[in-house]
Amino acid sequence: MNKVKSMASVQKNRQIRYGITEPISLVGPTELDVTKTKTLEKYLQDAGLYESNEEAVRREEVLGRLDEIVKTWIKKISRDKGLSDETVEQANAKIFTFGSYRLKVHGPGADIDTLCVGPRYATRGNGFFGELHRMLSELPEVTELHSVPDAYVPLMGFKLNGVSIDLLYAKLPLWIIPEDLDLSQDSILQNADEQTVRSLNGCRVTDKIFRLVPNIQSFRTTLRCIRFWAKKRGVYSNVSGFLGGINWALLVARICQLYPNALPNMLVSRFFRVYTQWRWPNPILLCSIDEDEGSSLGLQVWDPRRNPKDLLHKMPIITPAYPCMNSSYNVSASTLRIMTGEFQRGRDVCAAMEAEQWDTLFEPFGFFEAYKNYLQINISASNVEDLKKWRGWVESRFRQLTLVIERHTYDMLQCHPHPHGFQDDSRPLQCSLFMGLQRKEGVEAGGGEPFDIRRTIEEFKQTVYGYMLWVHGMEVSVSHVMRRSIPSFVFPGGVRPLRNSKGTRDSKRSSEQRVSSTVSSSSTITSCESKGGKKRKLGGDETLTDQLRNSKRVAVSVHVENGEDGSPNSSAGSICSAPMKVGESHHVEKIDIPQASLSQESEEVEDNFGFRNQVVKKIPSKDAFSKGAVEVEELEDVPMQRPVVTPKASVQLRKPIIKLNFTSLSMTNAKNLKAC
Numbered sequence: 001m002n003k004v005k006s007m008a009s010v011q012k013n014r015q016i017r018y019g020i021t022e023p024i025s026l027v028g029p030t031e032l033d034v035t036k037t038k039t040l041e042k043y044l045q046d047a048g049l050y051e052s053n054e055e056a057v058r059r060e061e062v063l064g065r066l067d068e069i070v071k072t073w074i075k076k077i078s079r080d081k082g083l084s085d086e087t088v089e090q091a092n093a094k095i096f097t098f099g100s101y102r103l104k105v106h107g108p109g110a111d112i113d114t115l116c117v118g119p120r121y122a123t124r125g126n127g128f129f130g131e132l133h134r135m136l137s138e139l140p141e142v143t144e145l146h147s148v149p150d151a152y153v154p155l156m157g158f159k160l161n162g163v164s165i166d167l168l169y170a171k172l173p174l175w176i177i178p179e180d181l182d183l184s185q186d187s188i189l190q191n192a193d194e195q196t197v198r199s200l201n202g203c204r205v206t207d208k209i210f211r212l213v214p215n216i217q218s219f220r221t222t223l224r225c226i227r228f229w230a231k232k233r234g235v236y237s238n239v240s241g242f243l244g245g246i247n248w249a250l251l252v253a254r255i256c257q258l259y260p261n262a263l264p265n266m267l268v269s270r271f272f273r274v275y276t277q278w279r280w281p282n283p284i285l286l287c288s289i290d291e292d293e294g295s296s297l298g299l300q301v302w303d304p305r306r307n308p309k310d311l312l313h314k315m316p317i318i319t320p321a322y323p324c325m326n327s328s329y330n331v332s333a334s335t336l337r338i339m340t341g342e343f344q345r346g347r348d349v350c351a352a353m354e355a356e357q358w359d360t361l362f363e364p365f366g367f368f369e370a371y372k373n374y375l376q377i378n379i380s381a382s383n384v385e386d387l388k389k390w391r392g393w394v395e396s397r398f399r400q401l402t403l404v405i406e407r408h409t410y411d412m413l414q415c416h417p418h419p420h421g422f423q424d425d426s427r428p429l430q431c432s433l434f435m436g437l438q439r440k441e442g443v444e445a446g447g448g449e450p451f452d453i454r455r456t457i458e459e460f461k462q463t464v465y466g467y468m469l470w471v472h473g474m475e476v477s478v479s480h481v482m483r484r485s486i487p488s489f490v491f492p493g494g495v496r497p498l499r500n501s502k503g504t505r506d507s508k509r510s511s512e513q514r515v516s517s518t519v520s521s522s523s524t525i526t527s528c529e530s531k532g533g534k535k536r537k538l539g540g541d542e543t544l545t546d547q548l549r550n551s552k553r554v555a556v557s558v559h560v561e562n563g564e565d566g567s568p569n570s571s572a573g574s575i576c577s578a579p580m581k582v583g584e585s586h587h588v589e590k591i592d593i594p595q596a597s598l599s600q601e602s603e604e605v606e607d608n609f610g611f612r613n614q615v616v617k618k619i620p621s622k623d624a625f626s627k628g629a630v631e632v633e634e635l636e637d638v639p640m641q642r643p644v645v646t647p648k649a650s651v652q653l654r655k656p657i658i659k660l661n662f663t664s665l666s667m668t669n670a671k672n673l674k675a676c
Contacts, residue, residue, distance in 0.1 A: 018214050019257030020285050024270075028261040036265035041221060043358045049224055051108045059101075059112065062163040067095045069139070070116050073132045077122050080131075092177045093118045098202035100245050103209070105224045111157075111164035115203055117181065120173050124154065124195065128169040132156075146388065150468065153198045168199040183207070186322050189297055197299065197323070204321035205246060212286045212320060213253050214260035221264040223252045226271060233342050234365045237419030238328075241335040241399040243317075247328050250317050251275065254284050268361075272346035280336065283316040289324050299323035315339075332402050334415045367418055368490060369497075371436035372483045377401075379421075380430040382473030387429055390474045393467045395421065398433055401460045408456045412440050424489040434490070 017023075029037070044050070051059075074093040083091075099113030100106040122128065129149050136142045136158060145158040156167045173191040182188070183203050192200070213219040226248050230236035238244030243251075255271045256262075262270065278284075289301060301324045304310035315331040318324050331339075342365075349361045368374075379394050381387035402415045416436035423431045457478050464476050481487075488494050 016214070016260075018212060018260055019254065020288050021258075023260055024258045024274075026261055027259075029263040029266060033263050033266055037221075037263040040225060040265050040268070040358060044221070044224055044228065047228065047362075049107045049228055051106070051110075055108060058161070059163055062160050062165070063095060063097070063112070063114070065141075066114065066160060066165065066167075069135065070095060070118075070132070073135055074118055074122055076135075077127055077131060081121050083121070087175065090176050091119070092179065093122070094177050094179065094181055096183065096203045098206045100227075102203070102206045103220065103223065103249060105220055105227060105249075109164075111166055113166050113168075113202060115168045115170060115199060117170045117172060117177055117183075119175055119177055120171060121175075122171060124169055124171060125149075129154070129156070148392070154195055168202070170196045170199040172196070184321075186297065189299065189322070201319065201321065201325070202246070205319045205327075208320040209249060209253050209286070213256045215256065218262070218264050218267060219253060219256045222256070222267040222271070223249055225264065225268055226252055229346065229362055232362045232364050233345075234367055234419055235335075235339050235342055238330055239395055239399065240417045240419045241330050241332045241402055242339065242419060243328055243331070246319075247317050250284060250286065250319070250327065253286055257286065269347075269350040272343050272350055276340070276343045276347045280315050280340075281313060283318050283326075285318050286320040289318070297322075302326045330399055332399065332415075333406050333411055334402055335399075335417070337414065338416055367416070367434070367436065368483065368486050371416065371438055373437045374481050374483070374486065375401075375435040375437065376479050376481050376487075377433040377435070378430060378475075378477045378479070379432070380427075380473075380475045382429070382471075384429070386471060386474060387431070389469060390467070390476075391421065391431055393469075394464055394476055395433065397460070397464050400463060401435070401456075404456045404459055405453060408453065409451065413451060413453070414438050414440050422490045424487065425494075426489075432487070432490075434486075 070093040074091045075088055078088045078091040094117045096115045096117065097112060098115060100110060101112045106112075116128070116132075118127070129147050133145070133147055133156060136145055136156070141161045143159045145156070147156050148154060153168060155169075158165055158167070171193070172188065183200060184207050188200065189197055209219075210216060227236065227245070230243065230248060235242045236244070236248070238247065252267070252271065255267050255274060258274065259267060259270050283302075289303070299322070300307070301322070302310055302316065302318050304313075310316075310326065313326050313329055313331075314333060314336045315328050316326045317328040319327050346361060353360065377394070377398070379387070379391050381390045398417055402417055405413055405415050414437070416438075418434045418436075421431045421433050461476060461478065467474070486496075488496050491497060
């Protein structure tokens with residue numbers, strides 16, 4: 001019976017075109033694909049990614065209770081407004097779900113993204129964040145209630161009978177909200193304020209995805225797999241500059257369109273194959289951006305031909321519902337590089353994988369084994385409530401630190417922000433964020449000019465301290481720590497794992513993808529300020545093939561993708577300052593980035609502090625976006641070459657404040673330290 005249904009689905013998909021281009025392949029599954037898909041589904045179940053029936057029922061009950069609460073709230077609002085008895089009787093507010101819960105890819109304990117739609121007289125300020133917040137605070141079943149009215153999408157967060165809820169609000173220009181309200185119609189946005197449009201976007205995008213994928217069940221299983229993989233590999237976090245739930249959903253949906261008859265195991269493999277070769281910043285589009293669609297509403301859509309800011313987006317993933325927006329504007333050059341490296345790793349693992357070897361794909365990424373140098377951002381407050389607010393604010397600004405470091409160092413210093421924070425049980429009023437640092441691969445080092453990020457750190461701190469709700473006791477500090485000095489509370493159970501001297505983040509299976517960098521050992525660690533100096537001449541247009549040919553001759557290896565390193569490994573780069581004791585961290589002062597000899601496990605990052613001219617990339621023609629002309633032309637393996645790096649002119653800079661020198665740990669001793 002299932003085979004007959006599968007054949008019928010294949011025939012149907014051969015007749016229907018999904019997406020903006022023709023499919024890459026209409027081939028259906030083989031018996032081996034069916035077996036692999038069953039194995040994958042069992043693996044995901046054994047990993048605990050599916051909630052129990054009891055929890056599913058409890059979530060339904062919680063949503064029913066929330067619907068009762070908002071209906072009671074809106075009737076009280078209508079009475080307080082002095083509306084007629086008939087209007088009070090008909091007053092209504094309605095709850096919608098979106099996100100992972102609506103897509104049915106959520107796991108145990110996941111929160112529920114919800115939207116409350118209310119009438120025109122129920123305002124967001126006094127009504128939603130005022131009266132409804134007060135009502136919720138008085139309910140015994142509501143805990144951990146907090147409001148974020150100044151967020152890009154304002155919301156309230158709380159737990160209702162133990163279930164986490166994120167509640168958004170949309171005020172429609174209607175006196176009465178019907179029970180059969182359809183949010184998919186563009187007319188629903190007529191005369192809506194900007195915050196309402198953003199709040200409605202989640203539900204509208206989710207519903208549009210369901211209409212644009214050929215097989216919803218295959219889409220859900222594949223998305224559940226990719227979400228699990230992204231979390232294991234540390235690339236699931238929109239706030240840190242990676243991708244969030246909706247971003248991964250759109251990427252998976254596009255693969256489903258390109259392979260409409262494929263089963264989940266096939267789709268996972270094609271996912272990595274396609275996005276390894278995708279030419280960013282070409283956008284991901286599930287449907288064409290129709291200029292006439294919703295034109296009477298006058299809302300701005302993503303269009304780099306008209307909006308200069310859209311040209312700066314590194315990895316545009318466009319939402320399919322009007323108004324079409326870039327859902328991944330948080331992505332930076334560093335996080336894009338990291339995700340591209342992970343796509344390549346996923347492709348290689350899938351290519352070499354046997355039927356029951358999914359463990360390798362989901363191997364956790366050893367963040368604190370991958371680098372030798374980190375920035376540690378400590379966040380503290382006077383009480384638990386202040387810490388919760390302060391931490392949320394600092395985390396929301398964390399990606400800005402990545403952006404300014406990239407900009408001020410001409411992308412020579414590459415950053416890897418950890419997607420989550422860490423709490424030290426011995427310090428309940430403090431938590432920490434971490435960022436891995438390394439020099440850009442493929443750039444020869446020269447000279448002794450230190451790498452200066454002092455002003456960058458100060459800029460970040462000034463931005464953070466601009467928090468409107470800042471109170472005394474809210475503090476943030478930034479320090480440089482070596483891998484050996486990473487605090488133990490970041491490790492599971494508070495126990496630091498034993499490190500392999502040949503520590504790598506991937507198995508030997510992917511060793512041929514790593515590229516070695518032979519470097520010199522001439523540099524010293526200085527504690528003085530640089531008083532000038534020319535910027536080094538950048539070189540190295542060696543092809544990936546040449547590097548692979550020579551990779552056996554070197555000791556330092558870093559995964560390289562299209563001329564720059566992909567995902568890092570534990571032998572890539574080091575940052576040193578004054579000699580430090582184990583477990584000790586230091587404020588960011590001076591880090592030189594020299595190159596290391598074959599006997600050293602370090603790399604150099606060195607550049608001046610300042611800005612460079614930005615190059616605007618050529619954007620496809622007008623019809624390319626409106627008619628969906630951007631497509632995948634071929635997916636064959638092609639040789640990848642490094643871009644030619646041209647020398648930069650000398651730049652006269654202001655006197656620096658903090659400098660960071662990258663050098664080998666083996667060279668760090670007293671005779672390396674000298675005063676200017």
